[in-house]
Amino acid sequence: MNSSLIFDGAGSGPMLAAAASWDGLAAELNTAAQSFTSITSGLADQAWQGPAAAAMMQTATRYASFLNEATAQAQTASAQAQAVVSAFESAQAATVHPFAVAANHNSFMQLVMSNLFGQNAPAIAAMESDYEQMWAQDVAAMVGYHGGASAAAAGLPSWTTALQGLSGQLSGALTANPAASALTSLDSAASSGPLANVQQNIINAINAPTEFLFGTQLISTGPTPALGGNGTTGNVPISLYANTEALVNASVGTGSAVPLLVDTGSQGLVIPFQKVGGIVGLLQLGLPVSGGISGYSGGLDYAYLTYNAPVNFGGGLTTGATPVDVELFAWPTSLSSALNGGWSFQNFFASDGASGVLGIGPNATGPGPSIPTEHFVNSAFNQGVLINETPTGQYLQFGAPPSGATALTTLSGAPITNDLTVEVTPPGGSTTIYSNVPSIVDTGGVNGTIPSSVNASPGDTIAVYGPNHQELYYYVYNSTYFPTAVSSGELMNTGAAPFINFPAYISNDANTMTFYSSL
Structure with a gap:
């Protein structure tokens, strides 16, 4: 034997x-x-x-x-x-x-x-x-x-002692900071801005010990249940944070369901180890298949291990074992990030209302090795995902393209494409047209970016079109929409604007993104 x-x-x-x-x-x-x-x-x-x-x-x-x-x-x-x-x-x-x-x-x-x-x-x-x-x-x-x-x-x-030391540092910093004690008395202002960050830090400090060991919160964030699915499509509800960023609830391994940022601008699922069941849950995932260091724009790097684990969206919508990057600890890469919560993964994304990031962009470059929503147990759900952030209904639908809906325009490449046209019109001036602008159509991009190769000034009206001259969105620069100016070599990031106006379907197989008039 x-x-x-x-x-x-x-x-x-x-x-x-x-x-x-x-x-x-x-x-x-x-x-x-x-x-x-x-x-x-x-x-x-x-x-x-x-x-x-x-x-x-x-x-x-x-x-x-x-x-x-x-x-x-x-x-x-x-x-x-x-x-x-x-x-x-x-x-x-x-x-x-x-x-x-x-x-x-x-x-x-x-x-x-x-x-x-x-x-x-x-x-x-x-x-x-x-x-x-x-x-x-x-x-x-x-x-x-x-x-x-x-x-x-x-x-x-033992990693436990070191990681518990991090939680102790967070708690100690909050206790020792007189500003934090003073701010907690301002209940009327604690629902937004810096005070909300202080409140979130306090909740994180309270939850840290049990989240670390078991992935269970003492103060629950209360995710909503999934809608479920039939044989060909599966729906899960989403919520919009600050009317720009979609959040979906899902769990990994033995962890509880947590809000994940739905990000067409990246690929793969990244989640802190506290959210997969803590150290106990991490051990239950088995041996890691890889590991390393990665990061997100805005000033955050993190160390991670990659595990093969199921992702559960609720309502019977569960993937098979799929690569998930489990963040162990993080650190800021810029002074701005250090001053704005970049000392932990969860604090960095607290301003987005998220505990992790679900990247679903077929031609995005990482940070994860694959897209979890391409690995459902029900293979019919793996064809693509419909993102509906419009006021009439906010949900993700996994599976085939929507039937009976009117397609407005289809972009080749999702989220990275050269199919967008940008028209810039100064007040009282003539319109300048920029064709085939290299872009990333990014649900997680908030207000997006605008490269210096598109000559625009505050107060200009900017309209963005897909193929067939289908208008996807327009705005008055730095008045109704506030994209960040970037160098000419960088991609234009649409941010949330087109998704607020129209439902969009990403085809995993065809690497396309189709916008619809309504559903």
Whole structure:
């Protein structure tokens, strides 16, 4: 039995892959720590002055220390995984091969079947003696394997202490900050702006211990249930945060349902480890398949491990095991981000009302390896997704394109396309037309961007058209819509505007985005 078990299966391959993943994570963490230390040291020598800057520098130093500690722990995890591989391979080499065991069994049975007059008794005894020696050899190999693997496991570093230290820093910062105590008394103003961020930070600090261990909140955020689906399409409700960003509730692994930012401008699901069931839930996901460091524009980088896990939208809408990037910890990459909640993944996205990001753009470049909504258990749902953010109904519909609806225009490329035309009209002036503007049609882009190659000034009327000169949206620059100006080499980001006006269907297979008049 032991011979069969140790020679069957995947062997040392998965553990070798895990060791390589930990080694890669350690290398990226080390690079991040060095870069982070260099940036903060430079700021301390130049721009960061005064008591607030000193307090920020203390926090930055703690995070840099944590990155260095995490690097060492990842290196140790890689080494211990390699030790387990060595123990396994040594045990396998010391174990009797199943072919030898099978040969012994066959010879024994032939001797027994032909032993009519007892003439084979000595040979049978010899076969039994050989088998006992094989058994003893296997037992010795297993004892050695158990000792080697146990020693490697005992040498694994504890991530729990370090991560709990982060939660303690957050709680300590809130307790020590007199401004936070004063702001909590301003109930009438606590529903928006900076005060809402303070309130969210306090809730995060209260929820941190149980979220860390079990992924359960003491103060619930109360997601709404899904609508469910039939055999060909599946619907889930969405909500709009600040009338610009769509949120959908879903759970990963044993975690509770949490709001995820529906982002056509990215690919893959990224979610904090607290939201997949905490450390306990993370362990239940099994071994990670990869890991590394990634980030989002706006000033946030994060370390992650990738697990294969189901994503549950409720109402029976569940994916198969699909790659999910689980964020372990995050850090700001700019001073602006550091001052506006970029010290944790959840705080960074708190201003969007989201706990994670669901990227559904077929030709977007990461940060995740694949799109979860292409891996439903019901394969009919994998064709595409309809995004309806219009006032008449707010939901996602997975599956085939909507039937009976009037298609207005189809963009080749989703979300990145060259099919948009931009018309700029100054007050009382003539219109300038820009054709085939490189763009990203991005539900998560808020108010979007406008490149300097499109010559526009505040007060100009800007209209954006798809093929067939179908108007998708228009606005008065910096009056009714506020896109951020970017350099000419960057994409124009539409932001939420076209999705507020029209439902849009993304075809995963065709890599297209079709806008409809109504549903």
